[in-house]
Amino acid sequence: MALVRPAAMWHGHGMPDQASLSRRQVLRAGAGVAGLAFGGLVVGGQSQNAGAFAAATPADWADLGRSIRGTLIMPNDPAYATARLGWNTIYDGIAPQAVLQPAGVGDVQQAIAFCRDTGVRPTPRSGGHSFQGFSTSTGLIIDMSAMKSVTMNSQRSRARIGAGAVLIDVYAKLFQQGKMAIPGGTCPMVGISGLTQGGGVGPFIREYGLTLDRLVGAHIVTADGQHRYVNASEDRDIFWAIRGGGGGNFGVVTAFDFVPVPADMPTISANMTFAWRHAERVLEAFQTWPDALPASAHPNLVLATSDRSANAQPTATVGLWYRGSRARADQAMREFIAEVGVAPTSQTVLKQTFFEAEYDEYCAGFTEGQCTPVTSPGGLLPRLGLSTYSEISSAPWPRAANDVIVEELERWQRDRLLQPEGVSSALQAGKVIIEPLSGAVHDTAPTATAFPYRDGWLVYQFQSRVRPGAPAETVAAGQSWVNRFMSRLTPWRTGAEYSNYGNRELDQWATAYYGVNLPRLRKVKAAVDPGGLFRFEQSVRPDART
Numbered sequence: 001m002a003l004v005r006p007a008a009m010w011h012g013h014g015m016p017d018q019a020s021l022s023r024r025q026v027l028r029a030g031a032g033v034a035g036l037a038f039g040g041l042v043v044g045g046q047s048q049n050a051g052a053f054a055a056a057t058p059a060d061w062a063d064l065g066r067s068i069r070g071t072l073i074m075p076n077d078p079a080y081a082t083a084r085l086g087w088n089t090i091y092d093g094i095a096p097q098a099v100l101q102p103a104g105v106g107d108v109q110q111a112i113a114f115c116r117d118t119g120v121r122p123t124p125r126s127g128g129h130s131f132q133g134f135s136t137s138t139g140l141i142i143d144m145s146a147m148k149s150v151t152m153n154s155q156r157s158r159a160r161i162g163a164g165a166v167l168i169d170v171y172a173k174l175f176q177q178g179k180m181a182i183p184g185g186t187c188p189m190v191g192i193s194g195l196t197q198g199g200g201v202g203p204f205i206r207e208y209g210l211t212l213d214r215l216v217g218a219h220i221v222t223a224d225g226q227h228r229y230v231n232a233s234e235d236r237d238i239f240w241a242i243r244g245g246g247g248g249n250f251g252v253v254t255a256f257d258f259v260p261v262p263a264d265m266p267t268i269s270a271n272m273t274f275a276w277r278h279a280e281r282v283l284e285a286f287q288t289w290p291d292a293l294p295a296s297a298h299p300n301l302v303l304a305t306s307d308r309s310a311n312a313q314p315t316a317t318v319g320l321w322y323r324g325s326r327a328r329a330d331q332a333m334r335e336f337i338a339e340v341g342v343a344p345t346s347q348t349v350l351k352q353t354f355f356e357a358e359y360d361e362y363c364a365g366f367t368e369g370q371c372t373p374v375t376s377p378g379g380l381l382p383r384l385g386l387s388t389y390s391e392i393s394s395a396p397w398p399r400a401a402n403d404v405i406v407e408e409l410e411r412w413q414r415d416r417l418l419q420p421e422g423v424s425s426a427l428q429a430g431k432v433i434i435e436p437l438s439g440a441v442h443d444t445a446p447t448a449t450a451f452p453y454r455d456g457w458l459v460y461q462f463q464s465r466v467r468p469g470a471p472a473e474t475v476a477a478g479q480s481w482v483n484r485f486m487s488r489l490t491p492w493r494t495g496a497e498y499s500n501y502g503n504r505e506l507d508q509w510a511t512a513y514y515g516v517n518l519p520r521l522r523k524v525k526a527a528v529d530p531g532g533l534f535r536f537e538q539s540v541r542p543d544a545r546t
């Protein structure tokens with residue numbers, strides 16, 4: 001593995017690209033370079049956690065702010081209150097020492113050099129949607145949101161996506177620039193960085209593979225401060241590791257190069273809701289349905305608690321994304337209904353462009369400004385407190401397992417602590433979301449990328465969702481509900497979890513996320529980040545004992 005380039009090179013933003021740059025070296029180099037100006041530092045800002053990182057003095061922070069082109073937000077800056085927040089409100093109590101929003105690769109190098117010099121922990125953030133809150137820490141958040149450009153070449157064979165782009169930007173720009181897309185999830189605000197490095201599950205995967213399967217190269221700043229372009233021939237081990245090894249482990253990615261896929265077919269998006277008393281039959285029929293569908297179809301099943309009104313019951317809704325004819329989609333739904341043996345209580349079918357379908361999934365009726373998180377001005381997309389486990393099954397589950405799922409949702413529906421009066425189901429719910437991990441996902445060998453589960457059948461998410469600011473006992477009750485769920489499902493679980501749908505309380509998380517690829521990931525970590533600069537609760541460790 002070639003981790004260090006022999007000669008210093010210069011890239012993009014006027015900063016040196018050398019192995020093991022210290023911050024002082026970077027500052028000295030930067031001082032003579034046009035384009036380096038004062039960042040948005042509020043000088044004298046005091047960290048709420050300064051005691052934990054005695055090495056970073058106010059003068060250090062001031063130096064850092066002066067050395068970057070982007071913005072450094074300290075705790076006494078009015079922007080800090082929202083800039084520090086990720087999506088999962090359970091982790092709102094974690095206060096970073098500062099948030100740095102780089103304007104270019106050079107700023108990322110400055111941030112890494114600063115962290116190496118001071119001992120402050122660097123925490124990269126893209127869309128901030130980590131379920132486990134891993135883009136939040138008491139260190140320095142390197143928030144990539146300003147580096148979000150999305151461009152495609154004229155042949156539409158390569159798309160370069162800035163690490164701070166969120167999915168709605170990616171879909172909008174690739175569609176506008178040539179009716180193209182990449183396989184990815186449906187939530188508009190999920191960041192490209194966390195999604196890609198963990199896997200990337202969504203509507204196109206049965207035809208084109210995971211998001212990471214379309215990645216052909218990436219720009220990354222590693223713990224030694226070096227800016228590298230990694231691909232199948234340069235720094236191959238790092239390129240392998242960032243495809244499935246999880247975000248935040250191997251450096252700060254600044255841009256991704258993808259091979260995009262066509263998105264010019266009409267998209268049928270359909271929903272069928274079934275009466276709850278048939279939930280078990282719906283679950284059973286869903287186990288094998290994806291396999292009977294064309295590769296351009298992506299179904300999902302959402303089982304969720306509903307409002308706590310009298311006689312309210314959970315809901316069972318089957319969704320279908322299909323790029324092709326309405327007639328074929330109708331046929332697929334008729335086949336599913338025949339398998340269940342009862343008709344849905346309601347059914348909707350829409351034929352749209354791919355981008356309209358994507359947008360409407362979360363933002364139907366919203367303006368562009370509203371289709372942003374509540375933390376941005378005018379944004380309407382809610383933040384939530386979420387505790388999730390996932391399970392990647394390798395074969396259809398039997399009736400006994402499906403019964404557990406139905407029983408546990410009914411338990412949440414009844415539980416007064418989990419389902420307090422007056423809280424809407426949109427903000428407080430138990431949910432099980434199931435989608436296929438088959439088709440083209442299986443075309444890649446388990447060790448070809450760091451994502452190991454190439455024989456997956458379905459991926460399940462078991463989610464407790466609580467409203468922002470919910471009392472601690474509600475959060476704890478939600479976590480114990482998912483814990484209990486997992487424990488009851490033990491007889492059928494494979495132990496395989498999708499790292500992007502993980503949980504901080506998971507035992508054996510490293511094996512669960514990385515399976516057969518864990519030993520190689522540890523080796524790459526030891527080579528590229530021997531000092532463990534990038535470290536968090538579930539970061540890849542260089543060896544099993546650390």
Ligand SMILES: Cc1cc2nc3c(=O)[nH]c(=O)nc-3n(C[C@H](O)[C@H](O)[C@H](O)COP(=O)(O)OP(=O)(O)OC[C@H]3O[C@@H](n4cnc5c(N)ncnc54)[C@H](O)[C@@H]3O)c2cc1C
Nearest residue numbers: 126127128129130135185187191193194195201247248253
């Ligand atoms: C509402 C919601 C819907 C979702 N839907 C889907 C879905 O449909 N399909 C799917 O596969 N997943 C989905 N996810 C899960 C999602 O893929 C993961 O949470 C993913 O990690 C989020 O990426 P992010 O960049 O937004 O997260 P962040 O919180 O910013 O980062 C996640 C991890 O990556 C690291 N990281 C961030 N940026 C960088 C960078 N530039 N370089 C290196 N490391 C970095 C962080 O440090 C952190 O460890 C969803 C999550 C939510 C909350």
